Amino acid sequence: MAVPTGILWERDPHTAAKHTLLRRYMSAWFPIMAKQFREVGITFFDGFAGPGEYENAQDSSPVIAMEQALRSEVTRWGTQTRLVFVEDHHGRADHLQDLLDARYPPSTRPAGLAMSLHRGKCSDLFERAIAEVGGWDGPVFANLDGWGVDTDYAVVQRIAQQRSSEVLITFEDQFFIRFANGEQQAGERVFGHSDWRHVDRLPTAEKKPFLLNLYRKGLHSAGFPYVLTFEMIDEGGHSLHLFFGTTSKVAVQKFKDGLWEVDGVSGQRFRDPRDPNQMSFDILHPDFTPLESRILELLSGRDYSMAELCEDALLETIYKETHVKPVVDQLLLQRKVEQVRTGRSYADRVFRLAAEQLF
Incomplete structure (x- = not known):
């Protein structure tokens, strides 16, 4: 979809499925991590937070995170739980602040919950924003859902250095197509090196698979031994790529549980980008x-x-x-x-x- 210019915009089918997956994984992540890391606390970081909702009042990732962090299964442990949001669009940041304050008034939040909102670019603010709430003392889950070349490799590397931390990164299909066509000049910033430029020498059919595999290898190199990548395809044939990096096999299991419970939301089909035959299927009727x-x-x-x-x-x-x-x-x-x-x-x-x- 085109990059929106207003404060709110219509939620597309990709986003509906993606947020269903995020909610299901967060429903496992928050209670497990709160119990395991009571002494150092846990942090949910959203680098491209947005306004918190869409035109039809559907929740987006910051609200999903707040909702899950306030569940009794999480708060019962008394663990310091930090929610850190960064948003570059000031109108959306203001909307998010008002929305969270109205739905979850600060006076009603448990003492162990810290929420901070920063206005600016993720790459400029993420390290300081997390540090200000003590987030680097414990594990961080980073949701990096930008509009294209917004996620710097340096951000991914820093998260990977943190014990028991994870990233969920989203790219639209057009992002890789633009790279393949040589229209982007930010490759080193996103991939962390210049190897992506070899895409110019490849046949058209090999360009996107090459870039997908290169980015996956980059997450491994950053410090995530386990990397899941999959493609969501809507009824119009538009693609969205998700990369999940973690240091835990259990986390991989939990994330896949969430994926396979999406139940074909909004007509979504799924595809493994590394499948040479590029077969897609819906979760209700999987093709093995x-x-x-x-x-x-x-x-x-x-x-x-x-x-x-x-x-x-x-x-x-x-x-x-x-x-x-x-x-x-x-x-x-x-x-x-x-x-x-x-x-x-x-x-x-x-x-x-x-x-x-x-x-």
């Missing part, structure tokens, strides 16, 4: 063909246990661990794979590609 292809590809190299196949699905695909067993069972029935070793549990069983058969 890419997962089947991934498993067969892995087994072409060596034998794998069920536990290893599940971990690969969790960390390297859009699918969940629970999706693996039914796919493997189907491949066994089709005689495409065979079991070569049993174990005390199904996770210990080992599989390999089946030998070719004529009959």
Whole structure:
């Protein structure tokens, strides 16, 4: 969508699905982290906070964060919980402040909740804004949902240095298309190096996959060992790319739980950008063909246990661990794979590609 110029704008289908996913993940993140980090506190940081709502009064990320932070499952631990918002548009920042004060009056907020709002650019203010509330003492979840080349790599790097911290970064498809066409001059700022310029030498069909993979590698290099990336596609064919960086396998599981509960919101379809066939599907009617292809590809190299196949699905695909067993069972029935070793549990069983058969 075009970059809005007013204070409020209409929520698009992408945003509806994205905020459903954020709310579901935050419903797990806040209580788990509040219990685990009672001594140092936790911080939710929104670098492009916006006005807090859309034209039809639907909540956006700052309100979702406040709502989740005030749940009894969170406040019962007495953990210092910090909400830090940065917004460059002064009219939207004022609207957000008024909205939060009206819906959650400061006098009614628990003593352990600190909320701050800063007017300015994320890259200029994020470090100081988080420091002012003591946010660097504990883990930070950073929601970086800009309009294009707004998320500096330096911001991602700093968050990654913080223990048990995470990032959720959003890019519209046009962002990568503009980079591929050489129309953006901020590549070093976004990618953290000049390697992205190699895109000029690639065929058109390879440009976007190259940039997506390069950015994913950049999150790994920043310090996030686990990076999920997936693409949401609306009914008009418009794409939105989400990158989730974390240091926790449990966080990956929780995030995927939220993803697979979106239930096809507003006609959204999902796609794994690394799927060579670029198949898309809705959550209600998933297509497991890419997962089947991934498993067969892995087994072409060596034998794998069920536990290893599940971990690969969790960390390297859009699918969940629970999706693996039914796919493997189907491949066994089709005689495409065979079991070569049993174990005390199904996770210990080992599989390999089946030998070719004529009959």
